[in-house]
Every structure is written in C-alpha cells, then in structure tokens.
Amino acid sequence: MDRSKLVAVITGVIALFLGIAYLLLVQILDFRGEMIPAPQDLSYLLTLF
Template sequence: MERSKLIAILTGAISVILAIAYLILVQLLDYRDMKPAPISQFDQAPAIISVFWQIDKIIEV
C-alpha cells in the first residue's frame, strides 16, 4: 500500500509540474508581439495551380 501511495503522489506531482510549465509556455507565446509581414515582401502575385478533371474519367458509365 505504501508503494502505490508513493507512486500516486509522484505522478500527481509530475502532472502538476507539467501543467504549470504548459501554462507558462502558453503565456510566453501569447505575450509575444505578433506583427504582420511588411507589404514589401509581397511583391509578386501568388501562383495559382489548378487541376482539371475529365468528367468521364471520374464517373464511369
């Protein structure tokens, strides 16, 4: 009984430590100043790739 109680306390402590570390990490990432990319970096129009399918190859009659 003593060993299972020790393992339960240990896993609970690890869980609390991981939860606190996760909350700190989320707060640090949320605190960053997210600025949009400058317009000058978008000097080209994005390439559009389209695929045409033949209806008779999709629907077999």
C-alpha cells in the first residue's frame, strides 16, 4: 500500500471515530432530560442576603 492510500485510510478511520464519538456525546447529553433555561429574574437572590 503506497503512502497516499495509507494516509487516506488513517484519516478515514479518524473521521469515523470522531463522528461516532460526536453521536455518542449527543446521545449522552440528550439522555440527561429536558433543558431548562436559566432564570431571567434573579431578584430572589437578594432575599438570601
């Protein structure tokens, strides 16, 4: 196998690995549940002091 084919295979394997890792990361983050936005009104923090 010449050098250009070896480089193509290696970069293909890296691309597949990154793609699968990205999909797994998205699934893990999605599994955590519904995303609740941060509160807009932080005046309740003033009652703590």
